[in-house]
Amino acid sequence: MTSSFGSNNDVSQLGTALLRISPLVISSASLMFSWSQDISLGAFLHPSLRHDAAHPSGKLLPRYLPAFMGPGIWGIGLTYPPATVLCVINGLSRQSREARNLYFAGALFSIAHFCWGRPFRNEDALQEWLPKHRARTLLVNVPAFLCILAATLVTVTEGLS
Numbered sequence: 001m002t003s004s005f006g007s008n009n010d011v012s013q014l015g016t017a018l019l020r021i022s023p024l025v026i027s028s029a030s031l032m033f034s035w036s037q038d039i040s041l042g043a044f045l046h047p048s049l050r051h052d053a054a055h056p057s058g059k060l061l062p063r064y065l066p067a068f069m070g071p072g073i074w075g076i077g078l079t080y081p082p083a084t085v086l087c088v089i090n091g092l093s094r095q096s097r098e099a100r101n102l103y104f105a106g107a108l109f110s111i112a113h114f115c116w117g118r119p120f121r122n123e124d125a126l127q128e129w130l131p132k133h134r135a136r137t138l139l140v141n142v143p144a145f146l147c148i149l150a151a152t153l154v155t156v157t158e159g160l161s
Contacts, residue, residue: 013160016160019090019093020090023086023148024149028145030113030145033075033079034141038130040150044061061126065126077111080110087106088125091103095154099154102151102154103148106145109144113141115130116140121145
């Protein structure tokens with residue numbers, strides 16, 4: 001039975017394949033994390049809740065948001081820095097210039113995630129922060145994902161190197 005990676009370099013090629021695909025997997029996770037934040041936090045600003053005098057978000061959010069965002073830091077820390085490092089490693093590889101440049105662009109967009117906005121503590125701040133979060137997702141997170149996807153597709157098209 002022959003391996004799909006060849007005969008003598010199975011482990012090496014598997015490692016290279018994982019190195020090339022890992023930024024895409026991690027970037028996909030970070031994009032999903034961003035989307036889930038938008039959905040879960042955006043619910044607090046829905047007009048049906050926002051205009052209800054009995055809605056407790058004004059009292060709840062100052063305690064809820066730190067409790068929500070504290071563990072959320074792990075989601076950020078486990079996705080953006082590793083994706084950035086893996087993109088840089090792939091950008092320094094022996095792939096085509098196009099693939100390397102796309103990986104570097106993905107790394108730059110991943111770094112740009114950290115240059116956006118500041119923490120928030122209440123409903124009013126959430127109303128200000130959420131549009132910034134959405135803009136960051138569209139202007140930074142989505143382009144990072146698309147650059148990494150394109151780099152991965154170039155790699156698949158050209159073959160592993």
